[in-house]
Amino acid sequence: MCKDCGCGLPGEEPGGVSGHSHQHSHEHAHSHEHAHEHSHNHTHDHEHPHGPGEHHGHEHSHSHTHPHSHPHRDQQKPDEELRRTVQVRQSILSKNDRLAERNRGFFRARGLLVLNVLSSPGSGKTTFLRETVKALGEKLKTGLVVGDLATDNDAQRLRASGAPVVQITTGTMCHLEADMVARAVKGLPLDGLGLLIIENVGNLVCPASYDLGEDLRIVLFSVTEGEDKPLKYPPMFQAADVVILSKIDLAQACDFSREQALESIRRAAPKAKLFETSAKTGQGMAAWRDYLIEQQQRKRAADPLAL
Amino acid sequence: MHELSIMDSALNMALEQAEKSGATKVNVIRLRIGTLSGVVPEALQFAFETLAPGTLADGAALDIESVPARFWCGTCRLEFQSDDFFAECPQCHSPSGDLRAGREMELASMEIE
Numbered sequence: 001m002c003k004d005c006g007c008g009l010p011g012e013e014p015g016g017v018s019g020h021s022h023q024h025s026h027e028h029a030h031s032h033e034h035a036h037e038h039s040h041n042h043t044h045d046h047e048h049p050h051g052p053g054e055h056h057g058h059e060h061s062h063s064h065t066h067p068h069s070h071p072h073r074d075q076q077k078p079d080e081e082l083r084r085t086v087q088v089r090q091s092i093l094s095k096n097d098r099l100a101e102r103n104r105g106f107f108r109a110r111g112l113l114v115l116n117v118l119s120s121p122g123s124g125k126t127t128f129l130r131e132t133v134k135a136l137g138e139k140l141k142t143g144l145v146v147g148d149l150a151t152d153n154d155a156q157r158l159r160a161s162g163a164p165v166v167q168i169t170t171g172t173m174c175h176l177e178a179d180m181v182a183r184a185v186k187g188l189p190l191d192g193l194g195l196l197i198i199e200n201v202g203n204l205v206c207p208a209s210y211d212l213g214e215d216l217r218i219v220l221f222s223v224t225e226g227e228d229k230p231l232k233y234p235p236m237f238q239a240a241d242v243v244i245l246s247k248i249d250l251a252q253a254c255d256f257s258r259e260q261a262l263e264s265i266r267r268a269a270p271k272a273k274l275f276e277t278s279a280k281t282g283q284g285m286a287a288w289r290d291y292l293i294e295q296q297q298r299k300r301a302a303d304p305l306a307l
Numbered sequence: 308m309h310e311l312s313i314m315d316s317a318l319n320m321a322l323e324q325a326e327k328s329g330a331t332k333v334n335v336i337r338l339r340i341g342t343l344s345g346v347v348p349e350a351l352q353f354a355f356e357t358l359a360p361g362t363l364a365d366g367a368a369l370d371i372e373s374v375p376a377r378f379w380c381g382t383c384r385l386e387f388q389s390d391d392f393f394a395e396c397p398q399c400h401s402p403s404g405d406l407r408a409g410r411e412m413e414l415a416s417m418e419i420e
Contacts, residue, residue, distance in 0.1 A: 082420040086328055092317045092338070092412040174309060206309035208345055209412070234392035235345040238406065267393045270402045 096210055099178035103213025106182075107196065111306030113296040114196045116214035118236060120229075121202030123222045124246045124279060126154045129197055131279040133161040135289040140296055142195040143188045147176040149201065158199075164188050175207040176200050194296050204233040215299060219269070222247040227260035230268035237268035242275065244288070249278040313346055313412060314354035318364060320414050325363050330419035333364040341374045341411040342390045348373070376409025 091097060107114050119125050126146075133142045144165045146154045155167035166187040168180050181198060188196075198214065200207045219240035221229045224247060230237040237243065243265050251258065258276075265274060275291070277284035300306055321336050336355075340346055348371045355369045377388050380396035380403050387397055390409075395402050 083334065083418055084328075084420070085416055085418050086324055087416045088320070088324055088414045089416070090320060090414050092313055092320065092414055094320075095316065173312070175312075205345065206312075209309070209313070231393070235343065238392065267402050 093209060093211075096178050099182060100211035100213040103178055103182055103185075106185075107213060107215075108299075108303055109306060110190060110193075111296075111300040111303065112190070112193060112196050113216075113292070113299050114198065114212075114214045115216050115218050115292075116198050116200060116207075116212050117218045117220065118200045118204065118207050118240075119202060119220040119222075120204045120225065120233075123202070123220050123225060125199055125202065125220055126157050128220060128244065128246055128277065128279045129199060130158055130161045131282070131285060132197070132288065132292070133158070133163045135285050136195065136292065139289075140194045140293050141192050142197060143190065143193045144197045144199060145181060145184045145188070146199045147180070147201045149173070154199065164193075170201060174201055174203050174205075175210050176212060177210050178212050181212045194300075195292060204229075204236045208236045208239050216241040216295065218242045218244060219272075220244040220246050223251045223254050223256040223261075227257050228264050230264040234268050237265070237272070240269045240272045242291075243269055243272045245274065245276045247278060247280070248276050248283060249281045310346055310350035311354040311357070314351050314358055317351075317412075317414050318355065318358050318362070321364060321417050322362055324414075324417065325419050328419055330363060332420050333362075333367045333417055334420060335368045335370055335418040336364060337370045337372065337415040337417060339372045339374050339411050339413040339415045341376060341409040343376045343392060343406060343409040344412050345410075346412060372415065374408060374411045377407045378403040379405040379407050381405065 103114075117125055117129065129144065133144070136142055142163050144155075144158050144163055145168060146152075146158060146165060147168045147170055148154055149170055149172065152167040152169070155165045158165045166184045168176060168184050170176065170180070176198065185196070190196075198212055200212075204219075217240050219236055219242070221243070223245065230243070245261060245265075250256075262274075265272070273291070275284055275288045277288055279285070317336070317338060321333060325333050338351070340348060340351070351371060352369055359365050359367060375388055376390055376394070377386055378394045378396075379386050380399065380401070382401065383396055383398045385396060385398055386407060387394070387403075393402060
């Protein structure tokens with residue numbers, strides 16, 4: 001569109017006949033005054049097509065004069081002039097995300113399948129993982145990193161399975177972060193391992209935001225916690241690749257409704273794969289074991305250069 | 308607790324930027340927080356008031372912009388907005404786990420002098 005007359009035609013074309021002309025004269029009143037003066041003189045002469053076979057042109061002539069002056073910085077520095085906006089637009093967790101990607105590359109190069117296992121305290125993570133390691137046995141050698149605020153009790157329990165275990169005690173931190181995992185992994189003999197399980201701090205809120213470089217997020221909840229647990233902690237369940245419903249041997253004693261639980265899981269984590277297990281009786285553990293073996297083989301096959 | 312560590316990261320990022328820009332004071336810190344990020348703005352505010360004293364951001368305003376959640380239904384090829392964690396597609400009513408926006412935790416900008 002011609003920006004001077006708004007006639008809807010392309011403007012600023014060189015040469016041609018003059019059909020209509022504008023004359024503008026602007027005066028600007030500024031609230032501050034400049035110690036120098038500007039003066040502009042423009043003349044435009046151009047034409048543009050105006051419908052089939054019809055042409056007209058413009059002649060523009062502008063004349064501006066802006067007298068203004070303002071005090072310069074070296075004379076005075078009012079606060080308003082020093083204030084400025086800095087655009088950042090960076091994820092608050094970008095540092096953790098970068099470190100997580102570094103972990104991911106490291107794990108990939110070693111052909112390690114990595115699980116981030118999350119649940120509330122007392123859902124049976126440690127027992128479930130101990131039985132997982134036993135079930136995998138020599139088929140898929142496993143190392144574990146265990147996060148807790150204090151004690152290395154869980155590490156000791158897991159060592160009973162014969163797998164190498166490193167305990168991270170977070171002190172007051174309610175979740176694991178990527179750099180903690182990177183440091184902990186240095187303490188594990190990784191040669192010959194195909195699976196790394198990271199048992200996060202028991203907490204269904206905070207760890208949801210922190211990527212550790214894992215392949216799969218495993219969210220576990222037990223029948224003793226109630227059918228609606230996934231609805232109470234949606235961000236955690238929404239981020240789950242796999243949901244484990246644990247302690248199913250206790251379902252009857254807890255009046256646990258499987259139907260309701262499955263409906264909760266379907267609503268909160270519609271894409272997650274579900275396993276119903278009992279570490280105590282071994283129910284459901286074989287399917288879970290086979291799933292892990294298949295996932296690890298798939299990961300290794302995807303990267304033939306892996307160690 | 309979670310918000311405290313998130314705010315700590317955000318504040319450190321902001322202070323780093325401020326120092327790079329040669330600021331002597333931070334007046335405003337602007338965050339963009341998704342409604343489904345799992346982070347509570349009030350708790351961030353509280354954490355900020357605890358963390359800011361003694362830094363360049365002492366006395367600064369914390370301005371939190373809320374980013375509405377948007378979901379995608381692959382079946383209907385429809386993007387829709389909802390602040391419900393269990394959003395269902397308005398057309399086919401199936402649950403959508405495909406969150407396209409709403410998890411943001413971002414340091415957007417800041418005003419410094």
